[in-house]
Amino acid sequence: MKSKVSDTRESFDFQWKNIPEGAYFLSDPVFRKNVDGILIDELNLSKDFLKDLFVVDAGCGNGRWTYGLLKLGCKVVAFDFTISGFKETKKNTKQFNNVDIILADILHIPLKKNLFNLAFFGDVLHYTGNIRLAFQNVASILRHGGLLHIYVYGPKGKRDRIWRKILSLLSYNNKLILKKKLTRLTNKFPLLRTL
Numbered sequence: 548m549k550s551k552v553s554d555t556r557e558s559f560d561f562q563w564k565n566i567p568e569g570a571y572f573l574s575d576p577v578f579r580k581n582v583d584g585i586l587i588d589e590l591n592l593s594k595d596f597l598k599d600l601f602v603v604d605a606g607c608g609n610g611r612w613t614y615g616l617l618k619l620g621c622k623v624v625a626f627d628f629t630i631s632g633f634k635e636t637k638k639n640t641k642q643f644n645n646v647d648i649i650l651a652d653i654l655h656i657p658l659k660k661n662l663f664n665l666a667f668f669g670d671v672l673h674y675t676g677n678i679r680l681a682f683q684n685v686a687s688i689l690r691h692g693g694l695l696h697i698y699v700y701g702p703k704g705k706r707d708r709i710w711r712k713i714l715s716l717l718s719y720n721n722k723l724i725l726k727k728k729l730t731r732l733t734n735k736f737p738l739l740r741t742l
């Protein structure tokens with residue numbers, strides 16, 4: 548029987564290969580333009596502080612935050628355990644020099660300890676299957692006094708539950724088609740995103 552971790556890897560691999568479009572992704576021109584500002588707000592750090600900072604983007608997905616960190620002048624090592632995440636991150640950051648992208652598992656990070664000033668660990672911890680080890684491993688590659696930014700999901704809201712109910716009525720292919728259409732629409736009319 549397949550483990551939950553290999554299911555997670557497989558489904559994200561599929562996601563980054565097949566549905567890299569979406570609001571709040573780099574295919575969304577509003578997000579692409581503002582991603583550096585969003586990061587400054589999210590991290591609550593100044594542009595000057597972030598410039599030249601050595602940052603790891605752990606579980607980088609298709610590299611949307613890696614791109615933002617690079618735009619802010621950080622030096623970034625980004626990694627993910629999916630091949631398509633690795634490839635998409637490479638593609639999405641090809642105009643920058645100060646970036647290394649690797650294919651790696653958070654539960655066995657092939658990097659030296661005490662390296663980074665900041666670890667960006669967004670929306671990943673709850674997928675690893677071993678929260679304690681994942682947390683310890685990412686913390687261990689930080690320098691003494693380094694900063695760890697973690698984002699995890701809270702409980703699902705009402706709107707999310709309704710959307711999930713509606714989507715569960717559709718076949719996988721129809722979900723994909725609907726998502727692509729909605730993405731195109733919301734990229735054109737960003738105000739619709741509140742729906």
Ligand SMILES: C[S@@+](CC[C@H](N)C(=O)[O-])C[C@H]1O[C@@H](n2cnc3c(N)ncnc32)[C@H](O)[C@@H]1O
Binds near residue numbers: 671
């Ligand atoms: C919800 S996505 C978030 C991606 C990215 N941080 C973002 O916010 O766009 C979660 C990511 O964590 C990665 N991931 C989950 N477990 C991992 C592990 N053990 N090692 C490396 N990456 C992992 C997945 O492949 C996926 O790309």
